[in-house]
Amino acid sequence: DAGVIQSPRHEVTEMGQEVTLRCKPISGHDYLFWYRQTMMRGLELLIYFNNNVPIDDSGMPEDRFSAKMPNASFSTLKIQPSEPRDSAVYFCASSTLAGLGNEQFFGPGTRLTVL
Amino acid sequence: GENVEQHPSTLSVQEGDSAVIKCTYSDSASNYFPWYKQELGKGPQLIIDIRSNVGEKKDQRIAVTLNKTAKHFSLHITETQPEDSAVYFCAASGGDSGYALNFGKGTSLLVTP
Numbered sequence: 001d002a003g004v005i006q007s008p009r010h011e012v013t014e015m016g017q018e019v020t021l022r023c024k025p026i027s028g029h030d031y032l033f034w035y036r037q038t039m040m041r042g043l044e045l046l047i048y049f050n051n052n053v054p055i056d057d058s059g060m061p062e063d064r065f066s067a068k069m070p071n072a073s074f075s076t077l078k079i080q081p082s083e084p085r086d087s088a089v090y091f092c093a094s095s096t097l098a099g100l101g102n103e104q105f106f107g108p109g110t111r112l113t114v115l
Numbered sequence: 116g117e118n119v120e121q122h123p124s125t126l127s128v129q130e131g132d133s134a135v136i137k138c139t140y141s142d143s144a145s146n147y148f149p150w151y152k153q154e155l156g157k158g159p160q161l162i163i164d165i166r167s168n169v170g171e172k173k174d175q176r177i178a179v180t181l182n183k184t185a186k187h188f189s190l191h192i193t194e195t196q197p198e199d200s201a202v203y204f205c206a207a208s209g210g211d212s213g214y215a216l217n218f219g220k221g222t223s224l225l226v227t228p
Binding site: 004031033042043044048050055056091097102103104107108109 | 149215
């Protein structure tokens with residue numbers, strides 16, 4: 001299995017531009033999570049989905065952030081308009097509760113820089 | 116919501132020594148406690164986890180202990196090696212947070228030869 005796939009790996013954009021981050025979870029996983037990592041705040045959960053349905057979006061910082069999961073193999077996190085304080089590494093993770101596991105498998109992350 | 120505190124933030128040990136990282140959590144209903152290792156430029160990777168019905172779990176050089184009464188859990192790495200150098204995160208889930216993981220701030224471990 002290729003693991004969780006994220007694209008792009010690096011994104012540099014200017015303030016005010018729209019940014020779209022993409023994630024392909026591990027096949028068969030029914031949970032998908034979006035995290036943001038910064039030095040100041042550590043790893044923060046933004047939103048998670050179960051069977052493509054958003055379950056908890058309380059971590060989404062503001063209306064500029066939106067996430068979708070149109071099908072079981074694809075999710076996007078969009079920031080519009082982007083601001084310099086959005087600069088961070090964004091991780092996508094997937095998991096399944098099949099069996100006894102609850103391990104979340106993380107992708108390599110997207111490093112976002114907003115100038 | 117759940118609050119996870121992690122100490123120390125940095126830890127330096129000599130190769131062969133043991134390393135201990137401690138975490139506390141606030142939600143007594145939390146029931147799953149994983150530890151993740153993050154190497155530079157990579158996503159976190161699970162190294163060991165423990166559930167609330169178990170007090171201790173060991174996997175080769177790594178062990179985790181859980182004290183539900185005190186609401187704290189610890190990671191123990193014995194016979195440390197330079198490749199153990201990384202950032203380690205504890206997390207908690209269950210309770211009010213459901214399946215979402217609440218992470219500690221991380222511990223940067225450096226193992227010097």
